Amino acid sequence: MPSNTPDPxxxxxxxxxxxxxxxxxxxxxEQLCEAGRLIYGEPDGLSLYGIPAPDMAAKGITLLxxxxxxxxxxxxxxxxxxxxxxxxxxxxxxxxxxxAPLIVDLFCGSGNFGYHLGxxxxxxxQAAELDPAVYATTRNxxxxxxxxxxxxxxxxxxxxxxxxxxxxxxxYIVEPPWGPAFTASGLDLTLTSPPVPEILxxxxxxxxxxxCNVAIKTNDQIAHDSLARSFAGAEHLATVTPSxxxxxxxxxxxxxxRLDG
Ligand SMILES: C[S@@+](CC[C@H](N)C(=O)[O-])C[C@H]1O[C@@H](n2cnc3c(N)ncnc32)[C@H](O)[C@@H]1O
Numbered sequence: 615m616p617s618n619t620p621d622p623x624x625x626x627x628x629x630x631x632x633x634x635x636x637x638x639x640x641x642x643x644e645q646l647c648e649a650g651r652l653i654y655g656e657p658d659g660l661s662l663y664g665i666p667a668p669d670m671a672a673k674g675i676t677l678l679x680x681x682x683x684x685x686x687x688x689x690x691x692x693x694x695x696x697x698x699x700x701x702x703x704x705x706x707x708x709x710x711x712x713x714a715p716l717i718v719d720l721f722c723g724s725g726n727f728g729y730h731l732g733x734x735x736x737x738x739x740q741a742a743e744l745d746p747a748v749y750a751t752t753r754n755x756x757x758x759x760x761x762x763x764x765x766x767x768x769x770x771x772x773x774x775x776x777x778x779x780x781x782x783x784x785x786y787i788v789e790p791p792w793g794p795a796f797t798a799s800g801l802d803l804t805l806t807s808p809p810v811p812e813i814l815x816x817x818x819x820x821x822x823x824x825x826c827n828v829a830i831k832t833n834d835q836i837a838h839d840s841l842a843r844s845f846a847g848a849e850h851l852a853t854v855t856p857s858x859x860x861x862x863x864x865x866x867x868x869x870x871x872r873l874d875g
Contacts, residue, residue: 690854830868833864
């Protein structure tokens with residue numbers, strides 16, 4: 615086992631603290647480095663907006679406990695952005711507003727997923743974040759890094775209602791909290807809050823028949839075939855699998871789908 619492989623027991627205990635007592639606590643610089651070490655094997659593994667944990671405090675980046683464990687880090691989402699850019703380059707752009715395809719981060723958290731997609735595709739990003747504490751910290755962070763992401767303190771459905779389909783390159787990031795969907799026997803995407811199939815239906819309703827792309831994070835242990843069942847009828851485009859560090863079930867995977875209108 616490489617020396618920087620996280621200790622599974624310490625990881626799970628820390629995860630419980632981040633989602634429990636530290637849920638809405640702004641972590642110290644030291645705690646951010648500990649999170650990097652326990653989740654990714656080294657302090658620098660926790661890196662958002664191109665800023666590794668050891669540099670966050672000095673740059674005024676703050677993270678709540680929940681966001682620290684829920685976020686998608688640079689090393690994971692930059693390759694997803696590359697994959698999406700390649701796919702979009704090979705497909706014809708159609709729709710009523712082809713000058714401005716939408717990137718919509720429906721469950722913003724840190725905003726790092728939207729940050730990378732927007733940057734790689736050179737497109738503006740609209741994001742929704744319902745938790746006022748997460749909204750406030752993310753808003754601060756986006757200001758600190760000079761990000762052009764437009765962050766709305768609203769339910770994702772309200773944001774969807776404001777964004778009619780622009781083009782066939784529109785891309786939605788779907789990362790709802792897992793909550794009880796994350797169990798010892800795997801992640802059941804029909805039990806996230808809200809359930810993934812419901813979110814996809816909400817997206818479809820706004821599309822006026824126009825196809826779009828969806829990016830989603832899962833773990834590496836899907837329960838009850840719930841990823842395939844949630845995306846029934848959609849085309850699987852790509853899966854990005856960062857090298858596993860933690861026990862089966864605790865590692866992240868990222869998937870891109872094409873959703874019919
Ligand atoms: C799993 S995290 C997203 C992580 C994010 N992709 C990142 O890289 O940091 C889910 C986020 O969605 C927010 N959220 C939960 N329900 C929501 C809703 N109905 N509308 C908008 N945001 C919501 C939560 O407060 C939480 O910050």
